[in-house]
Amino acid sequence: xxxxxxxxxxxxxxxxxxxxxxMGSSGLRIALIEKERxxxxxVCGDAIPAYVPKVLNTINRDxxxxxxxxxxxxxxxTCRFFAPDRKSLDLKFPENGFLCKRLIFDxxxxxxxxxxxxxxxxxxxxxxxxTIDQNHALINAGNEVALTARLVIGCDGPGSIVRxxxxxxxxxxxxxxxxxxxxxxxxxxxxxxxxxxxFLKDYLPGYFWIFPLPDNQFNVGLGMPSxxxxxxxxxxxxxxxxxxxxxxxxxxxxxxxxMAGDIRGHFLPLLTRKKALSGERFMLxxxxxxxxxxxxxxxxxxxxxxxxxxxxxxxxxFGKNDFSAGFMKNYDNILxxxxxxxxxxxxxxxxxxxxxxxxxxxxxEAGSIxxxxxxIILNNLISKP
Numbered sequence: 234x235x236x237x238x239x240x241x242x243x244x245x246x247x248x249x250x251x252x253x254x255x256m257g258s259s260g261l262r263i264a265l266i267e268k269e270r271x272x273x274x275x276v277c278g279d280a281i282p283a284y285v286p287k288v289l290n291t292i293n294r295d296x297x298x299x300x301x302x303x304x305x306x307x308x309x310x311t312c313r314f315f316a317p318d319r320k321s322l323d324l325k326f327p328e329n330g331f332l333c334k335r336l337i338f339d340x341x342x343x344x345x346x347x348x349x350x351x352x353x354x355x356x357x358x359x360x361x362x363x364t365i366d367q368n369h370a371l372i373n374a375g376n377e378v379a380l381t382a383r384l385v386i387g388c389d390g391p392g393s394i395v396r397x398x399x400x401x402x403x404x405x406x407x408x409x410x411x412x413x414x415x416x417x418x419x420x421x422x423x424x425x426x427x428x429x430x431x432f433l434k435d436y437l438p439g440y441f442w443i444f445p446l447p448d449n450q451f452n453v454g455l456g457m458p459s460x461x462x463x464x465x466x467x468x469x470x471x472x473x474x475x476x477x478x479x480x481x482x483x484x485x486x487x488x489x490x491x492m493a494g495d496i497r498g499h500f501l502p503l504l505t506r507k508k509a510l511s512g513e514r515f516m517l518x519x520x521x522x523x524x525x526x527x528x529x530x531x532x533x534x535x536x537x538x539x540x541x542x543x544x545x546x547x548x549x550x551f552g553k554n555d556f557s558a559g560f561m562k563n564y565d566n567i568l569x570x571x572x573x574x575x576x577x578x579x580x581x582x583x584x585x586x587x588x589x590x591x592x593x594x595x596x597x598e599a600g601s602i603x604x605x606x607x608x609i610i611l612n613n614l615i616s617k618p
Contacts, residue, residue, distance in 0.1 A: 235380065236378075236380050236381075238262045238264040239262045239263065239382060239383055239384070239551065240262070240264070240384045240386065240547055241263075241380050241384075241385045242263065242264070242265045242266070242386045243266055243360045243363075243387050243388060243393075243395055244267065244389035244390060244519070245271070245339075245343055245346070245354070245356075246275065246388060246519060246536065247338075247339065247342060247519065247536040247537045247540065248537065248539055248540040248543075249265060249388030249389075249540060250339075250342035250345065251288070251292075251342065251537040251540030251541050252518060252544040252547075253265055253346045253540075253544070254292050254293070254349075255543070255547075255548075256351075256547055256548060259548055259551075260351055261351060261547070262351060262353075263349075263352045264352075264353050264354075264355065264380055265354045265355070266358045266374050267354070267358065268358065268359035269356070269357065270357050271343045272337075272339070272340040273336070274335070275336070275339055276335075276412070276414060276498065277499070278412075278442060278452055278454060278530065279333060280331075280428060280531060281330060281331040281332065281333055281533055281534070282330050282533065282534035283326065284616060288538060296345060299341070299345070300341070303341055305333060305337045306332060306333035306337070307333075307426070307447045308330070308426060309329060309330050309426045309427065309445070310325060310326055310328075310329040310330070311323055311325050311424070311426060312324045312326070313424075313428070313429050313430070314430050314597055315430065315432060316594045316597040316598065317432055317590045319482050320597055320598050321601070322598075322600045322610075323427075323601075324607070324614065325611075326611070326614075327615070332444055332446050332452070333446075338533075357375070358375045358376050360389055360394045361374055361375065363385055363398050363399060365515070368383070369381045370383070370385040370514050370515065383514065383550075383551075384516075384551075385399075386515070386516050386517075386518060386540075386544075386547065387516070387518065388517075388518045388521055388536075388540065390519070390521060391409070391501075391520045393520075393521035395517060395521060396521050396522075399512055399515045400509065400515075408458065408460070408505045409458075409459045409500055409502050409503055410456050410457060410458050410525075411459045411462050411498060411500050412455065412457075412498065412499055413454055413456075413469040413496050413497065413498040414453065414455075414496070414497060415454070415492050415496040416446075416453070416492070416494055417453050417487070417493065418451070419489050420443060420453070420490050421486040421487075421490075423451065425445065428442070429443040429444070430442055431443075431483065432587060432593050436455065436457050436472075437588055437590060438458065438583050438587045438588040439456045439458065440456060440587075441454070441476055441483070442455075443486075453473075453477070454473065455469060455472060456501070456530050459501075470498060501525045501530050501532065502520050502523035502525055503525050503526075503527040504523055504524050504526070504527060505580065508523070510539075510564065510565045511546075511558070511564050512558045513557055513558045515561075516564050518536065518543050519532065519536030519539055522539060524539055524572070526579050527576070527579050527580050528579040528583045528587060529579065538572065539568055542564055542567055542571075546561065546563055575616060
């Protein structure tokens with residue numbers, strides 16, 4: 234039996250949930266399909282940009298208030314960058330960001346969506362195929378779920394079925410990164426509210442990170458370009474362990490640390506070039522659209538921005554009864570207008586600074602001495618909604 238909806242969203246991560254929230258008061262019949270069951274783990278650095286509450290506020294002020302009520306989060310206002318020569322630079326941001334395990338944060342968004350009366354949620358239901366005919370998107374998923382919709386929004390990650398079936402550009406990205414992370418307790422000498430980025434010469438333009446979570450927990454990881462990992466046959470989990478156990482600068486801080494759970498890895502589809510994010514009756518968001526920051530590896534903020542704009546574009550489509558590729562292009566335009574200028578700065582940072590040991594050493598040392606240079610660096614790193 235086939236169920237008919239106005240919109241089908243594939244993927245209930247931050248992009249998919251934000252898209253649903255953006256359409257929450259519309260009365261549209263929305264299906265949200267998700268291959269896992271919430272609450273579920275998601276491999277990530279767990280850093281949430283300061284502008285995320287503002288994104289929620291543009292949809293519903295109550296969502297922002299409920300975000301601040303999340304108990305299992307902490308705030309961070311400082312980033313500490315360590316050059317390959319181990320000299321450091323502290324940058325204090327004008328607004329605090331947040332750290333919250335994705336297990337908690339994603340479930341928070343999912344609960345908001347689950348409360349919407351016009352959204353039907355299908356959990357443990359993996360998308361298998363999607364096609365477009367003259368009037369509908371036809372969706373087949375696990376558990377013998379068959380749906381039709383006038384519009385489909387692909388928020389189904391780097392292996393997006395929506396992208397593979399409908400987009401002209403089938404690849405996740407012309408360039409990606411891979412990362413491995415684990416949770417620890419009792420890491421020493423981490424100042425409260427400080428994110429640490431350690432640029433180690435053997436892993437550039439990647440980095441090793443230590444991010445403090447509530448209850449003396451830490452998200453610790455290592456990320457590198459996927460091309461380098463493949464070419465050099467690097468075992469990222471093994472390298473993460475080796476750094477923690479043997480690096481003379483870092484290993485003493487883990488002498489009393491305890492790992493909670495396993496080291497887990499994931500692929501990061503980076504935003505390295507503009508590409509089509511939509512077409513007739515479909516849009517792509519989040520990792521399915523390869524929106525991850527090419528320098529930092531952060532993706533939650535971009536995912537939520539794309540989900541919000543996709544939801545708003547969907548409302549315009551139904552208002553105009555226009556689901557053509559040409560009209561859908563408005564989504565691409567507004568999203569790139571908001572994020573591309575900033576993303577281009579990060580591409581330049583990756584290409585000309587963090588890729589090279591000598592340059593990183595020089596910039597971080599100079600930034601620690603010169604207030605004006607420090608301000609320039611800070612301004613180039615600030616993200617806006």
